[in-house]
Amino acid sequence: MYDGFVKVAAGTPRIRVADCRHNAEKTFELMREAGKAGVRILVLPEMGLTGYTCGDLFFQRTLLKGAEEGLQTILKATRSLDLLTVVGMPLVYHNKLYNCAVVIQSGAVLGVVPKTYLPNYGEFYEKRNFVGGFEGNDVITLNGREVPFGSRLLFRCAEMPELTMGVELCEDLWTPRPPSIGYAEAGATLIANLSASDEIVGKDSYRRALVVGQSARLVCGYIYAGAGEGESTTDMVFGAHNMIAENGVLLGESRFKTGLTVSEVDLFRLVGERCRMDTFPPADDSEYLTVPFHLPLEKTALTRYVSSRPFVPEDREDRKTRCEEILLLASLGLKKRLEHTGAKTAVVGLSGGLDSTLALLITTLSMNMLDRPASDIVAVTMPCFGTTDRTRSNAVELAGRLGATLRKIDISATVRSHFADIGQDMENQDVTFENGQARERTQVLMDIANQTGGIVIGTGDLSELALGWATYNGDHMSMYGVNASIPKTLVRHLVDYVSRDNEEKASELSSVLTDILATPVSPELLPGNNGDIVQRTEDLVGPYELHDFFLYYAVRWAFPPAKVFRLAEYAFGKEYSRTVILKWLKVFYRRFFSQQFKRSCLPDGPKVGSVTLSPRGDWRMPSDACAELWLAEAEQL
Incomplete structure (x- = not known):
């Protein structure tokens, strides 16, 4: 449970209708299996101790007694199991029969x-x-003990209060206001x-959409356990549809098989997201009874x-979409800016690298939207x-194929003259040597924009902004x-998409x-070696990618x-060693803060996308914030 991860399971045992002894045995077998797998929370199907399809047998005292005896058997058999389990059974309360979820542990x-x-x-007749x-809580006597009974119960882990669980049953989710809304609002x-x-x-x-959608709406984890094999097929078939979702993402799913x-x-992650969303209400559990339970804190x-x-969909069709x-989106943004400013041209510095290529492609799309010729783009x-x-020829060829107006301006002499003015030795290839070229290029672009009545289109991407590169x-x-919120890993796939999947442009480009x-x-700011790039x-x-x-x-x-590092080790374990991941993680934090x-x-x-570093939008951070806390934690890994 360190780092907030809790192993959970949805389980479906193979049952027999009305055979409570058999069902209890299969239930605790599944519980033991879950315990061996490290599961801390296990959810089992509705009416799992009797079977959901018992019909009027639910009125038989023999069945009700059998269900309670089955529960006793489970409790005795799993006394040493500390995982929290939710089982389904019928119970009589105040002379009425209720379809219940029973939460048990140890x-x-x-x-x-x-x-x-x-x-x-339809095919359901539960009110029979x-x-x-009812709203509120009471107590019910079960196995000789009084226990909380009601629809306003929260089960909270004493060792990790972030683990707070609410319980609803089947149709509850299919209604306009499921009980889970109140549970989530209560914490x-x-x-x-x-x-x-x-x-x-x-x-x-439809069922999957409900589960995944509710987990997103409530910013919660959702464990859904469906009845399956063993239920009566007189009029219905049950598919053991089990799902685990988290904030709109389906983490696990199975159908038509028993087991976990x-x-x-x-x-x-969920608590952090709720903190970030000011529209998610503060937890108010004043109308709920909190039932504590204990789980050991362990990895x-x-x-x-x-x-x-994480920025790049793995499925090819999803990635294409x-x-x-x-x-x-990027083209629409630039289209509006070109319209609003009345810019006659869009000036793009074209290096033959990925970022400037993407910027030129986006600018071309914007001109198409405006029904303007690509020649209104000045590629420099x-x-x-x-x-x-290699990069020079690629820049020239790309501009030509897109129909942009190409200008070639060798800045070597200008930079040499500038270095002479400030006393910069040409043999001293330090940061001044590099940045002098970059600033000269920007000056050229700005001046050409003035000459042509245009605006300069930026090419830097999100990854470079994060690192201050x-x-x-x-x-x-x-x-x-235009690239400001597009990370480098995604820049590559966007260019690849235009190269291979965009029907209009792929063949010619x-x-x-x-x-x-x-x-x-490469920024190509240091002299090459026999025509090859040396500055990578x-x-x-x-x-x-790291x-x-x-x-x-x-x-x-x-x-x-520590958590970022743990996830990176898990995701990149076959590509990078622990030492390499940690090295660059420290670099990331140092540069992110200092830049x-x-x-x-x-x-x-x-x-x-969901991540942007605009000072006017998602990211507000003082320029002189200290990185010591983050680096100290990284040093301890």
Whole structure:
């Protein structure tokens, strides 16, 4: 449970209708299996001790007694198991029959939650046998002990209060105001749902949408356990549809098989998101009874999927859709800026690298939206001391194929003259040597924009902004930064999409874009070696795939360094060693804090994803904030 991860499971045992002894045996077998797997919270199906399809047998005292005896058997058999388990059974309270969820742990009943909403339409007729739960709480005598009974119960872990669970049953979720809304508003981060939803064609998609959507709406974890094999098939078939969702993401799912569906819910992530969202109300549990339980704090082995490239969808069709949308959003932003300013041209510094390529592609799309010719784009290539023939020729070819107006301006002489003015030795290839070129290029672009009545389009991406890998008042500055919220790992896929998947442009641009994609990322500010690039960005600041991963979890989810590192090890374990990951994690934090001053005065640019560092939008940070706490934690890893 360290780092907020709690291993949870939805389980479906193979039952027999009305055979409570058999069902109890299968239940505690599944509980023991879950315990061995490290599960801390286990949710089982609705009416699991009797079977959901008992019909009028529910009125038989023999069945009701058998269910209670089955519960006693489970409690005795699992006395040494500390995992929290929720089982379903019928119970009589005040001479009425209720469809209940019983929460148990270590051989004891913690509380009982009745089903609130009873379906009595279509193939369901629960009101024939049961009454719905009431608002509020009472006590019920179960196995000779009084335990809490009601629809206003919260189950909270004493060792980790972030683990607070509410319970609802099947139809409760399908109503306009499910009980889970009240639970979440009262502080529940985890919702258990015991269900016996039957299968008909297409119903699984609707059910999945409900579970995933509710987890997103309530910013919670949601465990849904469905009845399955062993239920009567007289009129219905049950598919054992089990799901685990977290804040709109389906972590685990199974259908048509008995056993466990296991994953880990990140409760700290959920609590952090609720803190961030000022529209999520403060927890008010004044109308709820909190039932404490205990679980040992221990490290949870991860099995949930953690993508090593969180900004990039892995499915090709999803990635294609994402690329199309990002290009559209960025192009619409620039279109508005061009319209509003009345710019006659859009000036792009074209290096033959990925970022300037993407900026030019986006600018071309914006001109198309405005029904303006691509010749209104002024693509400027400015070779200097480190420019290679490869990048220069790619820049020229790309501009030509897109129809942009190309200007070639060699800035070598100007930079030499500037260095002479300030007394910079040409042999001293220090930061002044590098930044002098970057600032000269920006000056050229700004002046050409003045000449042509245009605006300068920025090419820097989100990853470079996070690391401060930009020359202040050099490539750091523009009049509209179209790549500002696009991380480097995604820049690559956007260019690749245009190269291969965009039907309109792929054929004519494929060869040049393919070579640009294969070119090492470099600012090309140091002289090459026999025409080859010697200054490779990722050798200097680290792999962008690692930095983008760090950025996503450190900024979007505000995870501490230890948790970011743990996830990075889990996601990149086969690609990078622990030592390498830790090295670049420290670099990330050092640079992220020290370079905030560059982000505090960024030009405008469109937000296209969940992470952006605009000082006017998502990210507010003082330029002189100290990194010591974060670096100290990283040093202890």
